[in-house]
Amino acid sequence: SQQGEEDPQALSIQEGENATMNCSYKTSINNLQWYRQNSGRGLVHLILIRSNEREKHSGRLRVTLDTSKKSSSLLITASRAADTASYFCAPGTSDKLSFGAGTTVTVRA
Amino acid sequence: NAGVMQNPRHLVRRRGQEARLRCSPMKGHSHVYWYRQLPEEGLKFMVYLQKENIIDESGMPKERFSAEFPKEGPSILRIQQVVRGDSAAYFCASSVRQGPYEQYFGPGTRLTVT
Numbered sequence: 001s002q003q004g005e006e007d008p009q010a011l012s013i014q015e016g017e018n019a020t021m022n023c024s025y026k027t028s029i030n031n032l033q034w035y036r037q038n039s040g041r042g043l044v045h046l047i048l049i050r051s052n053e054r055e056k057h058s059g060r061l062r063v064t065l066d067t068s069k070k071s072s073s074l075l076i077t078a079s080r081a082a083d084t085a086s087y088f089c090a091p092g093t094s095d096k097l098s099f100g101a102g103t104t105v106t107v108r109a
Numbered sequence: 110n111a112g113v114m115q116n117p118r119h120l121v122r123r124r125g126q127e128a129r130l131r132c133s134p135m136k137g138h139s140h141v142y143w144y145r146q147l148p149e150e151g152l153k154f155m156v157y158l159q160k161e162n163i164i165d166e167s168g169m170p171k172e173r174f175s176a177e178f179p180k181e182g183p184s185i186l187r188i189q190q191v192v193r194g195d196s197a198a199y200f201c202a203s204s205v206r207q208g209p210y211e212q213y214f215g216p217g218t219r220l221t222v223t
Contacts, residue, residue, distance in 0.1 A: 003151075029209075030208075030209050031209055031210075033209075033211065035214075040217075041216060041217070042113070042200055042202075042214035042215050042216045042217050043152070043200070043202075043212075043214040044214070045211045045212065045213065045214075048210070048211055088151055088152070090209075092208075092209025092210075093209060097142075097152075097154065097209065097212065098151075098153070098154055099144075099151035099152045099153075100151050101149070101150055101151050102151055
């Protein structure tokens with residue numbers, strides 16, 4: 001499997017603002033998943049986007065996928081303090097997932 | 110519905126001892142994955158198991174590490190003769206079907222080797 005690379009490494013925003021983070025990968029994928037990890041806890045699945053989809057929404061989350069550029073973005077709108085976490089993308093090509101170092105998002109009150 | 114359960118949550122071992130980490134997947138899930146996370150890093154895949162079978166252990170260190178998922182009971186990740194470098198958080202995840210699909214993660218076991 002391949003590892004996604006998230007960018008930026010860290011992001012600090014004011015509550016109510018939007019947060020955008022990107023993921024790049026190297027080879028063809030079946031799907032791409034985004035996960036969130038709150039400090040010291042296990043990962044929580046946020047959203048899965050298939051390779052034939054370009055955009056997907058879930059609540060305040062919006063994910064895009066550009067297979068020609070081998071990249072994805074995660075947008076969190078109207079951020080809240082509870083969104084403070086690390087966010088990881090996982091390109092899906094086989095049974096296992098590989099995670100990059102993630103984007104650490106800090107939402108300031 | 111109980112989620113993925115892992116125990117213990119924290120484990121302290123001295124160098125040379127054995128560590129046993131347990132994972133009970135979500136009800137109805139027969140696919141279990143183990144990951145290791147070092148401080149300030151992402152999760153690294155270790156092994157993928159189905160009941161009584163190791164499907165992919167390409168991420169497991171060749172020595173001292175083993176995993177099983179018996180017909181009855183939890184999945185076990187076993188680390189023999191632990192060294193300081195084994196200190197990490199170990200996460201288990203389960204899924205309902207094979208393939209690159211949604212995985213549900215447990216809270217992790219934090220292993221500290223002194």
